Amino acid sequence: MGVELKNNIKAYWWEAMTRLRENIVGIDAAIFMHPRTWEASGHVGAFNDPLIDNKDSKKRYRADVLLEDHIAKIEEKIEKEVEKARKRFGESFDEAQYRSTSPRVVELQAERDRINERMVNALTNNDLAELRQVIIDAEIVDPVSGTRNWTDVRQFNLMFDTKMGSVAEGAGTVYLRPETAQGIFVNFLNVQKTGRMKIPFGIAQIGKAFRNEIVARQFIFRMREFEQMEMQFFVRPGEEMKWYEYWKEFRMRWHRALGFGDEMYRFHNHEKLAHYANAAADVEFRFPFGFKEVEGIHSRTDFDLTQHQTFSGRKMQYFDPETGENYVPYVVETSIGVDRMVLQVLSAAYTEEALEGGESRVVMRIPAPLAPVKAAVLPLVKKDGLPEIARGIIDALKFDHNVQYDEKDSNGKRYRRQDAIGTPFCITVDHQSAEDGTVTIRRRDTMSQERVAIADLPAIIGREAGLRALLEKLS
Numbered sequence: 001m002g003v004e005l006k007n008n009i010k011a012y013w014w015e016a017m018t019r020l021r022e023n024i025v026g027i028d029a030a031i032f033m034h035p036r037t038w039e040a041s042g043h044v045g046a047f048n049d050p051l052i053d054n055k056d057s058k059k060r061y062r063a064d065v066l067l068e069d070h071i072a073k074i075e076e077k078i079e080k081e082v083e084k085a086r087k088r089f090g091e092s093f094d095e096a097q098y099r100s101t102s103p104r105v106v107e108l109q110a111e112r113d114r115i116n117e118r119m120v121n122a123l124t125n126n127d128l129a130e131l132r133q134v135i136i137d138a139e140i141v142d143p144v145s146g147t148r149n150w151t152d153v154r155q156f157n158l159m160f161d162t163k164m165g166s167v168a169e170g171a172g173t174v175y176l177r178p179e180t181a182q183g184i185f186v187n188f189l190n191v192q193k194t195g196r197m198k199i200p201f202g203i204a205q206i207g208k209a210f211r212n213e214i215v216a217r218q219f220i221f222r223m224r225e226f227e228q229m230e231m232q233f234f235v236r237p238g239e240e241m242k243w244y245e246y247w248k249e250f251r252m253r254w255h256r257a258l259g260f261g262d263e264m265y266r267f268h269n270h271e272k273l274a275h276y277a278n279a280a281a282d283v284e285f286r287f288p289f290g291f292k293e294v295e296g297i298h299s300r301t302d303f304d305l306t307q308h309q310t311f312s313g314r315k316m317q318y319f320d321p322e323t324g325e326n327y328v329p330y331v332v333e334t335s336i337g338v339d340r341m342v343l344q345v346l347s348a349a350y351t352e353e354a355l356e357g358g359e360s361r362v363v364m365r366i367p368a369p370l371a372p373v374k375a376a377v378l379p380l381v382k383k384d385g386l387p388e389i390a391r392g393i394i395d396a397l398k399f400d401h402n403v404q405y406d407e408k409d410s411n412g413k414r415y416r417r418q419d420a421i422g423t424p425f426c427i428t429v430d431h432q433s434a435e436d437g438t439v440t441i442r443r444r445d446t447m448s449q450e451r452v453a454i455a456d457l458p459a460i461i462g463r464e465a466g467l468r469a470l471l472e473k474l475s
């Protein structure tokens with residue numbers, strides 16, 4: 001089920017980013033690249049996380065994450081105060097006024113801003129002693145030991161390395177790519193020339209990335225081996241902000257088209273920018289453990305291409321036939337984790353529902369185009385020719401859709417099993433089917449049932465569970 005869901009998420013991204021657009025094409029670059037690539041990109045020197053250990057629990061944390069979680073807690077307190085006041089004042093509640101005058105909220109907001117500003121400055125200036133001091137001053141305790149017995153903060157490089165070459169002496173260090181983007185940058189001119197692309201244009205890629213994360217936690221939120229879907233969009237210098245806004249808007253639309261509710265998403269604009277960026281924002285999704293990043297949109301300037309030009313001694317310039325100029329393009333990137341999308345879909349879709357008669361069901365309300373199995377075909381009994389009719393339906397559907405056959409247990413139990421894996425349609429074959437070529441089709445979310453002709457099934461399932469239904473919302 002997992003790999004089916006993942007494949008559907010990847011197809012949704014790929015089709016939305018490449019097939020629907022004339023000016024974006026895909027590539028599949030290598031995981032191992034020339035080691036100098038990662039010097040050029042800045043990853044050898046600066047792809048670090050600040051680490052801190054608690055001396056009592058011996059647990060290790062990312063100093064910035066400890067602070068961000070602390071800030072999120074303060075923000076939660078503020079929201080609780082506001083909600084309480086909203087209930088107290090009812091209709092006449094003026095939220096803006098309350099936020100600016102309630103002594104408790106003003107105090108919390110000031111504390112939040114103070115900690116945030118000090119953290120951003122410490123990270124920007126790479127001031128590790130100050131970063132530790134902010135943690136001490138904010139009185140952050142280790143969630144395990146409950147103490148404030150912290151070590152110094154140290155930098156830790158996130159790249160995995162290994163040796164390439166057959167003999168140990170001759171072997172050189174190579175890295176597992178920590179992002180797929182660099183494969184796009186070094187291939188930029190190949191793709192531009194062979195694909196006859198004109199600026200603005202994009203290159204998209206889906207592939208594995210590897211990071212030696214200190215704390216890989218929260219199920220599959222943070223992994224050491226994960227998959228990214230990245231698109232680098234090459235633009236004229238000076239036009240990057242326009243395109244940055246364009247991609248922010250489009251990527252948010254892509255998320256919201258899934259129908260989990262617009263309030264489940266928000267932007268988080270970065271105050272501390274990565275070494276390559278002049279603007280950056282995250283799309284955050286409301287996970288059960290709070291709003292967290294699922295995607296980053298970054299204006300990467302001409303940093304990467306210029307660095308590769310310098311390190312390789314090869315020009316990375318584009319000749320613009322419209323202006324007659326040669327230049328190194330600017331880049332706007334959209335970068336999203338496949339696995340984090342899986343977690344997003346699972347956590348948004350999972351529902352426990354009370355049914356009539358005291359029963360309950362677990363139902364995964366996965367958007368039908370992403371559902372691992374589109375339909376289950378269920379013969380009411382295992383005889384009288386019904387299994388053969390069911391198999392016939394599967395044979396007609398299987399070229400377009402992932403479908404399942406199930407004849408075990410009662411129909412009620414079969415429905416529950418399909419609800420739990422998010423199958424949008426259950427098709428029941430009964431004795432009437434043998435007579436008039438119709439079946440009942442039951443919808444997962446409403447549990448409503450309808451009698452339809454077997455001949456109409458491909459069209460119904462295609463319309464409601466095909467990717468097209470989603471993609472049309474975007475164009």
Ligand code: ATP
Binds near residue numbers: 211213293340
């Ligand atoms: P974080 O701040 O959470 O470490 P990041 O800002 O370093 O993430 P990016 O480098 O912008 O992340 O990566 C783009 C996307 O790749 C992220 O939005 C996320 O969906 C995914 N991603 C990054 N690191 C991981 C990981 N360790 N496990 C799973 N997905 C990841």
